[in-house]
Amino acid sequence: MSAVTITDVAARAGLSIKTVSRVLNNExxxxxxxxxxxxxxxxxxxxxxxxxxxxxxxxxxxxxxLFFDNPSPAYVYDVQLxxxxxxxxxxYHLTIEPVDxxxxxLERVVRGIISTLRLDGVVLTPPVxxxxxxxxxxxxxxxxxxxxxxxxxxxxxPRVGMDDTRAAYEMTLNLIDMGHVAIGFILGHPDHGAxxxxxxxxxxxxxxxGLVVNPAFVKQGLFSSQSGFDCAEAILNQPQRPTxxxxxxxxxxxxxxxxxxxxKLSVPDQxxxxxxxxxxxxSTVWPHLSTVAQPIFNMASAACELLISREAAVxxxxxxxxxxxxxxxxxxxxxxxxxxxx
Amino acid sequence: MSAVTITDVAARAGLSIKTVSRVLNNExxxxxxxxxxxxxxxxxxxxxxxxxxxxxxxxxxxxxxLFFDNPSPAYVYDVQLxxxxxxxxxxYHLTIEPVDxxxxxLERVVRGIISTLRLDGVVLTPPVxxxxxxxxxxxxxxxxxxxxxxxxxxxxxPRVGMDDTRAAYEMTLNLIDMGHVAIGFILGHPDHGAxxxxxxxxxxxxxxxGLVVNPAFVKQGLFSSQSGFDCAEAILNQPQRPTxxxxxxxxxxxxxxxxxxxxKLSVPDQxxxxxxxxxxxxSTVWPHLSTVAQPIFNMASAACELLISREAAVxxxxxxxxxxxxxxxxxxxxxxxxxxxx
DNA sequence: CAATCAAATGACAGCGCTATCATTTCTTGG
DNA sequence: CCAAGAAATGATAGCGCTGTCATTTGATTG
Numbered sequence: 001m002s003a004v005t006i007t008d009v010a011a012r013a014g015l016s017i018k019t020v021s022r023v024l025n026n027e028x029x030x031x032x033x034x035x036x037x038x039x040x041x042x043x044x045x046x047x048x049x050x051x052x053x054x055x056x057x058x059x060x061x062x063x064x065x066l067f068f069d070n071p072s073p074a075y076v077y078d079v080q081l082x083x084x085x086x087x088x089x090x091x092y093h094l095t096i097e098p099v100d101x102x103x104x105x106l107e108r109v110v111r112g113i114i115s116t117l118r119l120d121g122v123v124l125t126p127p128v129x130x131x132x133x134x135x136x137x138x139x140x141x142x143x144x145x146x147x148x149x150x151x152x153x154x155x156x157x158p159r160v161g162m163d164d165t166r167a168a169y170e171m172t173l174n175l176i177d178m179g180h181v182a183i184g185f186i187l188g189h190p191d192h193g194a195x196x197x198x199x200x201x202x203x204x205x206x207x208x209x210g211l212v213v214n215p216a217f218v219k220q221g222l223f224s225s226q227s228g229f230d231c232a233e234a235i236l237n238q239p240q241r242p243t244x245x246x247x248x249x250x251x252x253x254x255x256x257x258x259x260x261x262x263x264k265l266s267v268p269d270q271x272x273x274x275x276x277x278x279x280x281x282x283s284t285v286w287p288h289l290s291t292v293a294q295p296i297f298n299m300a301s302a303a304c305e306l307l308i309s310r311e312a313a314v315x316x317x318x319x320x321x322x323x324x325x326x327x328x329x330x331x332x333x334x335x336x337x338x339x340x341x342x
Numbered sequence: 343m344s345a346v347t348i349t350d351v352a353a354r355a356g357l358s359i360k361t362v363s364r365v366l367n368n369e370x371x372x373x374x375x376x377x378x379x380x381x382x383x384x385x386x387x388x389x390x391x392x393x394x395x396x397x398x399x400x401x402x403x404x405x406x407x408l409f410f411d412n413p414s415p416a417y418v419y420d421v422q423l424x425x426x427x428x429x430x431x432x433x434y435h436l437t438i439e440p441v442d443x444x445x446x447x448l449e450r451v452v453r454g455i456i457s458t459l460r461l462d463g464v465v466l467t468p469p470v471x472x473x474x475x476x477x478x479x480x481x482x483x484x485x486x487x488x489x490x491x492x493x494x495x496x497x498x499x500p501r502v503g504m505d506d507t508r509a510a511y512e513m514t515l516n517l518i519d520m521g522h523v524a525i526g527f528i529l530g531h532p533d534h535g536a537x538x539x540x541x542x543x544x545x546x547x548x549x550x551x552g553l554v555v556n557p558a559f560v561k562q563g564l565f566s567s568q569s570g571f572d573c574a575e576a577i578l579n580q581p582q583r584p585t586x587x588x589x590x591x592x593x594x595x596x597x598x599x600x601x602x603x604x605x606k607l608s609v610p611d612q613x614x615x616x617x618x619x620x621x622x623x624x625s626t627v628w629p630h631l632s633t634v635a636q637p638i639f640n641m642a643s644a645a646c647e648l649l650i651s652r653e654a655a656v657x658x659x660x661x662x663x664x665x666x667x668x669x670x671x672x673x674x675x676x677x678x679x680x681x682x683x684x
Numbered sequence: 685c686a687a688t689c690a691a692a693t694g695a696c697a698g699c700g701c702t703a704t705c706a707t708t709t710c711t712t713g714g
Numbered sequence: 715c716c717a718a719g720a721a722a723t724g725a726t727a728g729c730g731c732t733g734t735c736a737t738t739t740g741a742t743t744g
Binding site: 015016017018019022028029030031034053055056057058 | 731
């Protein structure tokens with residue numbers, strides 16, 4: 001119920017509120033001694049600036065919005081942790097806005113959010129980051145935004161992401177180096193850009209080692225566990241079987257493991273399984289799933305960084321900032337060298 | 343970049359800004375015709391009130407905070423969807439604050455958040471809802487809050503939750519009605535209040551049907567998948583085995599399934615397994631897990647409802663509001679009647 | 685139809701801060 | 715030691731709304 005205002009701090013420090021404001025906003029032209037005096041008074045009074053007032057009077061709202069419409073709670077959760085931690089470090093706060101990319105009035109909803117909240121920036125996760133109506137609304141209002149792992153129209157705005165192709169490439173190489181030659185691949189949802197990138201990495205790795213991609217071992221999935229199950233059954237019910245299957249995401253990899261289970265194929269001895277995303281389930285299932293960890297936390301925190309520093313608000317030499325973060329290949333128990341006796 | 347203010351609306355409607363304000367805030371004493379005139383002008387101008395200004399001038403901030411420190415992304419995600427949907431319906435927004443219940447300066451952090459944001463209310467999820475420092479900070483600032491499924495000190499503040507005991511009771515009854523007599527139970531983490539409630543329901547159901555709880559079939563788990571695995575091994579490696587195991591949560595149930603797998607016991611034919619929480623993994627594993635679904639979305643939305651209507655701000659007859667929502671028993675493929683031949 | 689009172693509307697201050705511009709204080713060189 | 719410019723500080727006007735209280739309008743009565 002406290003209500004310590006900037007005026008109180010000014011009074012205690014024996015200075016004008018403007019000087020206090022300068023110190024609080026790290027503005028130049030304040031003597032060191034004065035700065036200390038202000039800081040001490042603020043600390044003594046446990047002063048907390050009123051966001052509404054700052055926002056109303058000034059140009060910044062100290063609010064970053066996070067828009068999502070994502071079927072994966074774990075992904076969103078990591079994004080939030082990364083974003084929130086970066087925001088808090090600079091006195092910003094995070095508001096979350098679940099949006100429905102299927103909705104008709106999406107554009108109006110987004111416009112409403114932007115103008116009532118006057119957000120300083122917005123972080124967009126897939127698939128919202130590829131929704132033209134959302135991007136248009138954001139651009140029309142002049143709100144800076146950063147896209148996380150966008151699929152399309154990459155040069156349209158600032159973005160952060162990771163190198164999906166190289167990650168898939170390296171995971172595949174791991175499998176090959178274990179001794180696998182016949183490796184199956186399950187594609188992700190066709191509407192998702194990562195689908196092609198990951199497949200590309202797979203193919204490149206195979207080719208680079210002089211291996212051939214058997215089309216019978218490549219199936220089109222939908223990123224869902226069920227689709228992984230179905231694809232795996234289709235692949236494994238053939239006379240010739242691969243000794244390893246690399247699924248484009250963990251959910252599908254879980255489906256693959258379930259299918260193997262049903263066919264009495266033991267993982268990893270008779271079939272190695274690799275996933276992508278490092279979802280919580282990957283380390284919960286038995287055996288633990290080998291997978292690729294996206295640097296979700298870091299991507300989100302980098303996105304906020306760009307927004308807060310306002311780097312995301314200006315083009316440099318005709319292009320927007322774009323950052324690729326490092327992924328991590330995590331080999332667990334669902335992969336091993338193939339058994340010689342087939 | 344639009345900047346339609348209340349003044350613009352007033353001008354267009356030919357009324358004072360105060361009258362416009364009245365309409366926008368659903369205040370009484372406005373003629374029907376006047377109200378329509380304002381609404382129409384606002385619509386024509388696509389007016390969006392400025393939250394900062396409303397908040398600075400008035401008593402409300404239109405901001406609800408969600409505090410969490412939860413290891414389960416799926417839970418938090420559902421909470422957010424429920425909370426956000428209720429908030430949006432009333433022009434409120436949700437800010438999220440991941441907090442660290444282990445941190446030393448937690449109290450200061452919470453105080454800071456409250457006073458800069460001037461939140462109209464806060465929703466607390468476990469385990470934050472049981473952290474005394476957080477509750478104290480909230481109470482000291484006079485910020486209304488609602489606890490979701492609190493463990494301790496139930497009468498201290500408004501809360502929403504579900505009847506864990508009855509849910510466990512009904513799930514157990516389902517198992518018994520299938521024909522199971524020897525049923526194992528894995529307790530949750532001893533620090534978690536739900537642990538006892540769920541166990542209580544289990545015991546009550548057994549007793550009510552004249553069955554005896556075999557202490558050798560009851561083990562203390564920790565809510566983790568690993569602990570479920572360990573407890574299941576301990577239970578199943580005895581000369582006498584139960585035909586079903588009811589784990590206090592899904593993660594442990596997954597561990598039970600993994601243990602059964604390793605012992606070559608097929609689920610559900612040789613061992614029925616039931617969980618609690620309906621995590622995403624429950625419908626991903628094979629066979630799909632029978633479990634209890636918490637009404638997370640509804641609880642969160644009810645929590646916001648209490649905050650927005652300000653019911654959470656006042657005691658009635660010496661007690662705070664408290665709402666128990668309906669759970670759902672979901673029987674899937676991990677349970678079936680016991681096979682006669684043991 | 686004037687008197688009375690409730691309902692409807694409006695004028696205006698001020699929420700706590702930042703932005704602009706004026707003023708004061710400090711440096712520095714001749 | 716003073717002028718001149720730079721650096722530091724302060725006075726004041728809003729930002730867009732809500733709260734308070736004054737004023738106007740309309741309904742109701744004898």
